[in-house]
Amino acid sequence: MLKAVEEIQEALGEDAVSMDETDLESHAYSEWSTSNAETAPIAVVRPLSTEQVSVIAKICTKYRVPMVPYGAGSSVEGNFSAPYSGICIDLSAMDKIVAFHPEDMDVVVQPGVSWVALNEKIKDTGLFLPLDPSPTATIGGMVSTNCSGTNAMRYGTMKDYVLSMTVVLADGSVIRTRHRPRKTSAGYNLNSIFTGSEGTLGIITEVTVKLAVLPTNFGAATATFPTVKHAALAASQMIRKGAPLAALELMDEVQMRVINMNGGTGGKSWAELPTLFIKFSGSEHTINDGIESAQEAARQYQCQGFEFANTDAEIQSLWSARKEALWSCLAVRPEGTEIWSTDVAVPISKMADLIDQSKARAGKLGLFNTVLGHVGDGNFHQAIMYNPAKEDEKKAVEECVEAMMQQALVFEGTVSQECLVKELGPATIGVMKALKETLDPQSVKLGAYNLIT
Amino acid sequence: MLKAVEEIQEALGEDAVSMDETDLESHAYSEWSTSNAETAPIAVVRPLSTEQVSVIAKICTKYRVPMVPYGAGSSVEGNFSAPYSGICIDLSAMDKIVAFHPEDMDVVVQPGVSWVALNEKIKDTGLFLPLDPSPTATIGGMVSTNCSGTNAMRYGTMKDYVLSMTVVLADGSVIRTRHRPRKTSAGYNLNSIFTGSEGTLGIITEVTVKLAVLPTNFGAATATFPTVKHAALAASQMIRKGAPLAALELMDEVQMRVINMNGGTGGKSWAELPTLFIKFSGSEHTINDGIESAQEAARQYQCQGFEFANTDAEIQSLWSARKEALWSCLAVRPEGTEIWSTDVAVPISKMADLIDQSKARAGKLGLFNTVLGHVGDGNFHQAIMYNPAKEDEKKAVEECVEAMMQQALVFEGTVSQECLVKELGPATIGVMKALKETLDPQSVKLGAYNLIT
Numbered sequence: 025m026l027k028a029v030e031e032i033q034e035a036l037g038e039d040a041v042s043m044d045e046t047d048l049e050s051h052a053y054s055e056w057s058t059s060n061a062e063t064a065p066i067a068v069v070r071p072l073s074t075e076q077v078s079v080i081a082k083i084c085t086k087y088r089v090p091m092v093p094y095g096a097g098s099s100v101e102g103n104f105s106a107p108y109s110g111i112c113i114d115l116s117a118m119d120k121i122v123a124f125h126p127e128d129m130d131v132v133v134q135p136g137v138s139w140v141a142l143n144e145k146i147k148d149t150g151l152f153l154p155l156d157p158s159p160t161a162t163i164g165g166m167v168s169t170n171c172s173g174t175n176a177m178r179y180g181t182m183k184d185y186v187l188s189m190t191v192v193l194a195d196g197s198v199i200r201t202r203h204r205p206r207k208t209s210a211g212y213n214l215n216s217i218f219t220g221s222e223g224t225l226g227i228i229t230e231v232t233v234k235l236a237v238l239p240t241n242f243g244a245a246t247a248t249f250p251t252v253k254h255a256a257l258a259a260s261q262m263i264r265k266g267a268p269l270a271a272l273e274l275m276d277e278v279q280m281r282v283i284n285m286n287g288g289t290g291g292k293s294w295a296e297l298p299t300l301f302i303k304f305s306g307s308e309h310t311i312n313d314g315i316e317s318a319q320e321a322a323r324q325y326q327c328q329g330f331e332f333a334n335t336d337a338e339i340q341s342l343w344s345a346r347k348e349a350l351w352s353c354l355a356v357r358p359e360g361t362e363i364w365s366t367d368v369a370v371p372i373s374k375m376a377d378l379i380d381q382s383k384a385r386a387g388k389l390g391l392f393n394t395v396l397g398h399v400g401d402g403n404f405h406q407a408i409m410y411n412p413a414k415e416d417e418k419k420a421v422e423e424c425v426e427a428m429m430q431q432a433l434v435f436e437g438t439v440s441q442e443c444l445v446k447e448l449g450p451a452t453i454g455v456m457k458a459l460k461e462t463l464d465p466q467s468v469k470l471g472a473y474n475l476i477t
Numbered sequence: 478m479l480k481a482v483e484e485i486q487e488a489l490g491e492d493a494v495s496m497d498e499t500d501l502e503s504h505a506y507s508e509w510s511t512s513n514a515e516t517a518p519i520a521v522v523r524p525l526s527t528e529q530v531s532v533i534a535k536i537c538t539k540y541r542v543p544m545v546p547y548g549a550g551s552s553v554e555g556n557f558s559a560p561y562s563g564i565c566i567d568l569s570a571m572d573k574i575v576a577f578h579p580e581d582m583d584v585v586v587q588p589g590v591s592w593v594a595l596n597e598k599i600k601d602t603g604l605f606l607p608l609d610p611s612p613t614a615t616i617g618g619m620v621s622t623n624c625s626g627t628n629a630m631r632y633g634t635m636k637d638y639v640l641s642m643t644v645v646l647a648d649g650s651v652i653r654t655r656h657r658p659r660k661t662s663a664g665y666n667l668n669s670i671f672t673g674s675e676g677t678l679g680i681i682t683e684v685t686v687k688l689a690v691l692p693t694n695f696g697a698a699t700a701t702f703p704t705v706k707h708a709a710l711a712a713s714q715m716i717r718k719g720a721p722l723a724a725l726e727l728m729d730e731v732q733m734r735v736i737n738m739n740g741g742t743g744g745k746s747w748a749e750l751p752t753l754f755i756k757f758s759g760s761e762h763t764i765n766d767g768i769e770s771a772q773e774a775a776r777q778y779q780c781q782g783f784e785f786a787n788t789d790a791e792i793q794s795l796w797s798a799r800k801e802a803l804w805s806c807l808a809v810r811p812e813g814t815e816i817w818s819t820d821v822a823v824p825i826s827k828m829a830d831l832i833d834q835s836k837a838r839a840g841k842l843g844l845f846n847t848v849l850g851h852v853g854d855g856n857f858h859q860a861i862m863y864n865p866a867k868e869d870e871k872k873a874v875e876e877c878v879e880a881m882m883q884q885a886l887v888f889e890g891t892v893s894q895e896c897l898v899k900e901l902g903p904a905t906i907g908v909m910k911a912l913k914e915t916l917d918p919q920s921v922k923l924g925a926y927n928l929i930t
Contacts, residue, residue, distance in 0.1 A: 127713065127826035128855075150717070172660065181660065183669075184637070199905040204889040205822035207625065207634065207854040211897050212678075212909045216636075216669030225665075237719030260580065264603070266690030268759070306721070309762035369658035373580035401660040402581075436657040444664050452652040455916070456665045462915040463908070 028087040028111065029067045035079050042068045051112045052105060054097055061105040065092060065112035072117055074190055074198060074229040081227065082196035084111060090469035091194075093223035095135065095165025098158035100365060103169055103222045108469045113227060115164050122230060126151060130187055130204065132232045135164020151235040154179035164228050170220030174271040174303070174346070177400030179236060183219045190230035191218055194464040204232055217459070224471030225463045239305035242270075244339040245315060245332035247322040248297040252276050252383070252395065255298040256376035258325040259399040262302075263372070267317035268310050271303035273346050274397035274404070276383065279353075280345070282394055286352040289344040297328055300399070301346045349396050353407055361409045364421050366428060369403035370437030378435060382406050382428045389420040402437075481540040481564065482520045488532050495521045504565045505558060507550055514558040518545060518565035525570055527643055527651060527682040534680065535649035537564055543922035544647075546676035548588065548618025551611035553818060556622055556675045561922045566680060568617050575683060579604060583640055583657060585685045588617020604688040607632035617681050623673030627724040627756070627799065630853030632689060636672045643683035644671055647917040657685055670912070677924030678916045692758035695723075697792040698768060698785035700775040701750040705729050705836070705848065708751040709829035711778040712852040715755075716825070720770035721763050724756035726799050727850035727857070729836065732806075733798070735847055739805040742797040750781055753852070754799045756792075802849050806860055814862045817874050819881060822856040823890030831888060835859050835881045842873040855890075 033041045042048075043066065052064035071077045084091045090110025097104055106112060119136035126149045133142065140159050143152045156173030157166055165171070167189065172181045188202045201214040218226055249255040255274055262269060275283075281296045288294060300322070304314040311334070319330050333342045353363060370378055379395055386393040386408055397404030408424060410417040429439045433447055445453050464470050486494045495501075496519065505517035524530045537544045543563025550557055559565060572589035579602045586595065593612050596605045609626030610619055618624070620642065625634045641655045654667040671679055702708040708727055715722060728736075734749045741747060753775070757767040764787065772783050786795045806816060823831055832848055839846040839861055850857030861877060863870040882892045886900055898906050917923050 125824065125826070127717075128824035129717070130824070150719075170666075176660070180637075183666070184633075193908075197904055199908055200901065201905065203886070203891050203900060204824050205855050205891050206825065207629070207822050207851075207856050208891040210891050211901065211906075212912055213623075213636070213669045213673055214905065214908060216666045217912075220666055237717065239719065264580075264582070264690065266603075266692065268763070307762075307766045309760075309766055310721070313760045313762055369660050371578065371581035371583070371657050372659065373578070398660075402658050403660050433656070438656050438658050438661040438663050447656060448653065448664065451650055452654065452667065453664075455646075455652055455667060458915045459665055459670075459912070462911045 025066050025087070025089050025110065028083050028089040031083045032067075032069055032080055032111070035083070036069070036071065036076055040070050040072075040076070042070070051094055051097070051114065061107040063106055063109045065106040066109055068094075068112045068114050070114045070117045074192060077113065077192045077227055077229050078196045078198055080111070080113060081192050081194060085195050085466055085468050088466075088468060091227070092471065093164070093168065093227045095162045095168065096138075096158070096160045098160045099165065099169055101169075101367070103165075110469065115227075115229070116162065118229065119162075121145070128204070129235045130232055131235060132230065133163050134230060135162060135167075135228050137163050139163055139166060146235070147238065150238050152238045153185065153233055154236045155182055155185065163231055163233065167219050167228055167231055168221065168223050172398070174273055174398070176398065177272055178270045178305070183216055185234045186215045186219050186231060187234055188232040189215060189218060189228050191226035192229055193226045194468045194470045195466065206234065222471055224460060226470070239270075241306065241308055241311055242336075242339055243304035243311040243315060243332060243334045244342045245302045245304070245318060245330065246342055247300045247302070247318070247330045248295050248328040249300070249322075250297070250326050250328065252298045252379050253376040254325040255300050256379065256397075256399060258322045258327065259300055260372055261321035261324060262318050263400060265317055265321060267321065268304070268306060268314045269302055269318065269400070270305040271301070272398075272400040273301040274395070274399045275299050275301065275346065275349060276379070276395040278392070279349055279394040279396055282352050282356050283345050283348060285356050286348070289348060290341050292341065294345060295329060301343065303343065353394060357409050360411050360413060362412050364408045364410060364425060366406050366408075366425055367403070368428065368432045368437060368439055369401060370432055370435045372399075372402040374435040374437065375399065375402045375404060378428070378431060378437070379404060379406070381431060382424070385427055386424045389424060391417070391420055391424065478519050478540070478542050478563065481536050481542040484536045485520075485522055485533055485564070488536070489522070489524065489529055493523050493525075493529070495523070504547055504550070504567065514560040516559055516562045518559040519562055521547075521565045521567050523567045523570045527645060530566065530645045530680055530682050531649045531651055533564070533566060534645050534647060538648050538919055538921050541919075541921060544680070545924065546617070546621065546680045548615045548621065549591075549611070549613045551613045552618065552622055554622075554820070556618075563922065568680075568682070569615065571682065572615075574598070581657070582688045583685055584688060585683065586616050587683060588615060588620075588681050590616050592616055592619060599688070600691065603691050605691045606638065606686055607689045608635055608638065616684055616686065620672050620681055620684055621674065621676050625851070625856075627726055627851070629851065630725050631723045631758070636669055638687045639668045639672050639684060640687055641685040642668060642671060642681050644679035644681055646679045647921045647923045648919065659687065675924055677913060679923070692723075694759065694761055694764055695789075695792055696757035696764040696768060696785060696787045697795045698755045698757070698771060698783065699795055700753045700755070700771070700783045701748050701781040702753070702775075703750070703779050703781065705751045705832050706829040707778040708753050709832065709850075709852060711775045711780065712753055713825055714774035714777060715771050716853060718770055718774060720774065721757070721759060721767045722755055722771065722853070723758040724754070725853040726754040727848070727852045728752050728754065728799065728802060729832070729848040731845070732802055732847040732849055735805050735809055736798050736801060738809050739801070742801060743794050745794065747798060748782060754796065756796065806847060810862050813864050813866060815865050817861045817863060817878060819859050819861075819878055820856070821881065821885045821890055821892055822854060823885055823888045825852075825855040827888040827890065828852065828855045828857060831881070831884055831890070832857060832859070834884060835877065838880055839877045842877060844870070844873055844877065
């Protein structure tokens with residue numbers, strides 16, 4: 025490994041390589057990641073161009089050194105951890121906007137460009153990249169993880185915005201997936217193979233992303249319900265009626281209590297009831313249509329209170345509780361406690377039952393837990409607090425998570441990587457493995473871990 | 478090959494296999510396909526289940542017999558031709574709706590299910606599959622070709638509706654790509670590898686497709702312009718302003734003349750000017766917003782006439798010219814003439830120029846040609862009529878097509894398979910070939926032709 029580091033230093037210059045302890049640690053571990061590895065990379069390399077990434081890959085392949093591409097480190101799923109050590113390729117210095125084509129509604133960027141900075145820069149053109157992950161995320165990482173966020177309901181996920189990319193393969197060869205038109209079916213869909221592959225199939229060094237038209241008007245609403253089931257059913261009804269919503273999120277009564285425990289938001293104290301957070305955007309008419317149909321659906325399921333906002337400040341205030349959810353959980357947990365955060369998606373009609381069962385199970389075992397759901401997609405997170413030093417708590421949380429995953433599979437849902445074989449069966453996993461081998465024939469360990477094992 | 482046919486007959490029964498001449502021919506050739514092969518399959522097999530398809534694949538692999546999956550034969554790009562002969566696997570008898578989940582907004586179907594029949598059957602639930610290809614198309618073929626249609630602007634293409642599929646690989650093994658939730662990022666995105674791969678990577682035997690909410694109100698409008706450039710610029714403006722449109726299509730003045738030559742539509746004679754065809758759907762407010770912003774954008778580019786319709790009958794009548802375009806071209810062409818239909822997509826801002834240049838070139842060479850564009854995507858078709866018996870006409874049309882493709886590549890666009898190497902370069906094609914080899918390691922010829930060569 026050290027030989028590879030030396031060779032990279034020679035090729036890219038001393039400044040491109042860091043072996044500083046703090047640097048290594050910060051690239052291997054995060055407080056919010058659910059799967060931190062015990063190991064760390066031996067060096068962090070900061071390339072400035074596709075060519076430099078290609079040089080790094082060639083050297084790593086030559087010495088069989090694992091490579092882990094690194095974006096902003098904001099992922100909650102350990103996509104940047106280094107379980108086999110090796111070299112961390114930090115792409116944050118590749119942060120140039122290469123070309124902006126407002127007339128084609130697309131932009132070509134290096135992977136280190138922040139989506140927040142991009143949107144700020146182009147806002148006067150009336151365009152934006154409508155994903156909404158962590159505010160620190162960079163576009164390379166967003167593509168690698170096929171990121172989502174509260175805007176996914178209206179705008180889809182990152183895969184729907186990738187027009188083309190430049191990828192450095194494990195052996196250092198460079199490919200461009202396609203040209204820049206908005207539609208194509210020629211050849212195989214390489215964009216979608218690399219998007220979401222978490223750096224295990226190649227290193228993304230340039231992306232052309234589609235942009236959307238920035239809405240001119242926004243609105244927000246919250247609706248409270250007696251039970252999570254009522255809230256989930258109301259959400260389904262809104263979707264089935266085709267209400268023009270921009271986002272639809274659910275927080276359970278415990279999550280709302282946590283927000284209050286944390287001082288509320290801007291002085292506001294919230295009703296501690298299962299709550300739907302709804303966003304609207306578009307013309308004034310569209311927003312009014314949306315509010316009307318959302319309210320009508322909410323009424324059918326014993327809505328306890330429906331509040332809406334249409335000035336920027338009011339919207340900000342109403343939506344802030346949703347934005348603060350993760351941080352308020354981190355803030356209120358007792359000393360020594362960790363959060364086990366799950367990520368499960370099931371067909372929409374099964375979500376309320378699965379949340380109900382999961383909450384009941386954790387409650388019975390005495391575990392403090394909160395639920396936050398992207399109800400528009402049938403996707404939710406249950407965050408369970410536990411003290412890893414206490415064997416019984418650790419066992420209880422494992423029991424909860426295992427039971428939830430089993431039930432999610434019964435409901436034809438999808439869980440995390442760990443259960444992928446159970447979910448899809450060995451034949452399908454075999455195809456995924458074959459793809460990995462095809463693109464990494466020398467089996468250099470590329471990516472934090474093998475996505476499919 | 479005959480041995481394979483015999484074995485299939487033994488396994489599936491006599492009735493499943495046809496060697497009837499007319500049957501073979503109708504599965505190898507169509508009047509509307511631009512790339513008919515000289516050869517035909519030696520047998521057409523009609524399986525009834527995934528298991529039967531697997532048996533066929535195993536036998537074909539054993540005897541190294543090419544296999545060509547066949548849907549409805551409505552493709553204009555020869556996806557079902559049999560250039561290496563072999564066995565045609567006609568999936569039209571697998572036409573069952575396996576499971577309908579209105580509460581999850583999805584449906585599980587066999588590949589032979591017609592999208593028109595499906596939508597008719599489920600319309601009372603307020604859901605529909607919003608693609609809009611040929612009315613005869615079946616869902617298996619729609620997935621295999623990643624079909625599009627006039628609704629693509631609002632609803633996307635087929636790839637955006639595939640939740641999961643069962644695929645029989647070349648060697649007969651069966652995989653299911655994933656479970657049924659609406660969102661997932663676990664593992665590699667196999668759905669998108671098989672979608673659009675035109676049967677060259679596997680045979681789709683079951684698909685779970687997402688459904689959309691059927692709008693309750695519709696509207697349609699047409700706008701005429703002095704030149705194609707004005708029409709294309711107005712279209713861009715509508716898109717850039719975020720006008721809520723359901724479809725946005727362009728037909729040039731020649732195409733409009735062809736409609737009139739063919740008797741107009743329902744007695745209506747059309748202005749022979751470049752015309753935008755616009756569809757609206759949603760709430761009444763959304764439709765009014767759409768019409769207003771479309772009209773405003775049209776005005777800025779010397780719109781000559783703007784008509785709109787909001788009763789079903791009026792919409793039908795206004796939209797019928799667009800629907801009739803292909804058939805009216807076929808109807809008016811002189812005896813002995815064929816139509817060379819191209820399919821090109823470029824970044825939106827380049828479309829007007831490319832259409833202008835392509836029309837001028839064909840005109841100068843004395844070729845009758847029409848243009849029809851999906852302007853929302855920068856995708857258009859130029860149909861050039863020529864007599865293949867006349868060497869000079871054949872040469873002229875080849876010259877036109879070649880020049881247009883070259884220019885499309887300069888504009889960073891995408892053309893057809895033929896030019897894929899020029900478009901993407903050998904490294905990218907190498908990755909596509911490696912994928913093909915991975916999924917078809919014994920290199921049985923699966924699919925009409927190799928998509929990537």
